Amino acid sequence: MRKKRRRYNIHGMILCGLVFFVVAATAFCMVANSREAAAEEKRIAAEKKAEAERMEKEAKEEAARKEAERAASFAVQPGVPVGSLEADMDRKVVYLTFDDGPSENTGKILDILTKYGVKATFFITGANQDQRPLIKRAYEEGHTIGLHTYSHNYSEVYASEEAYFKDLEKVGDVAREQIGYVPCFIRFPGGSSNVVSAKYKKGIMSSLVEKVQEKGYQYYDWNVDSTDGTGCGKDEIAANAKSDQYHHAMILLHDSQTKGATVEALPGIIEYYQGAGYEFQAIDRECFVSHHAILN
Numbered sequence: 001m002r003k004k005r006r007r008y009n010i011h012g013m014i015l016c017g018l019v020f021f022v023v024a025a026t027a028f029c030m031v032a033n034s035r036e037a038a039a040e041e042k043r044i045a046a047e048k049k050a051e052a053e054r055m056e057k058e059a060k061e062e063a064a065r066k067e068a069e070r071a072a073s074f075a076v077q078p079g080v081p082v083g084s085l086e087a088d089m090d091r092k093v094v095y096l097t098f099d100d101g102p103s104e105n106t107g108k109i110l111d112i113l114t115k116y117g118v119k120a121t122f123f124i125t126g127a128n129q130d131q132r133p134l135i136k137r138a139y140e141e142g143h144t145i146g147l148h149t150y151s152h153n154y155s156e157v158y159a160s161e162e163a164y165f166k167d168l169e170k171v172g173d174v175a176r177e178q179i180g181y182v183p184c185f186i187r188f189p190g191g192s193s194n195v196v197s198a199k200y201k202k203g204i205m206s207s208l209v210e211k212v213q214e215k216g217y218q219y220y221d222w223n224v225d226s227t228d229g230t231g232c233g234k235d236e237i238a239a240n241a242k243s244d245q246y247h248h249a250m251i252l253l254h255d256s257q258t259k260g261a262t263v264e265a266l267p268g269i270i271e272y273y274q275g276a277g278y279e280f281q282a283i284d285r286e287c288f289v290s291h292h293a294i295l296n
């Protein structure tokens, strides 16, 4: 009887041992599996992070490369011609061009351009030093910066060729400070067809249009005048800025401090050209060039 009980005890102990072994082995396997899964998850997360970092780095390098290309292309290069007087008739393009800034209105105009997702060109002056960071902002937002003159004072800039280029160099320095280089795009105060310059020097426009191109610049006039320079109201500006006469419409607008009406008219002008199927383009080295007839 006692022998039989002892045998039961031994069997019980063996069974317990086996159960313990199975439980321990299962637990060990579960822990090992979960550790493996965690390690795998970690490895996948690290791979994903490395891939995201690589893509971000590549995107940054691509943006920097494009930016360097834009700067190299837009910088003034003596002897290299800029643009074409022949418009590509397969496209309908509108160039919004703003003169006389920067001013507080430049910021408002940039907000509107961003809202509509369109690009424009700013021909800058030396006015409003405290607003100059807006030149940088405009450039970084994909708009083109051109030069208008530093002083915008006809009696100074049209006194002589030398005076004109001295002033152009000064506004070129403002551009360089803000965007890193001197752009090749310029607009003459009053346009190349102005006759006011004759009061200060006869024939100066005829010689300047040649000289600027020799020096690697290109000048841009306009074929649509919004007439905002005359101080008219929002509705008149909008009406005059809308034209269906040209495949390539280069519109004269202003972003100086007194041109609040231009800011108000701008959304309607953009909507008109969007509705008429035009592309909006900031001036670049290849685009259409608008030249007036020279009258002085």
Ligand SMILES: [Zn+2]
Pocket (backbone or CB within 6 Å): 099, 100, 148, 152, 189, 190
């Ligand atoms: Zn002007």
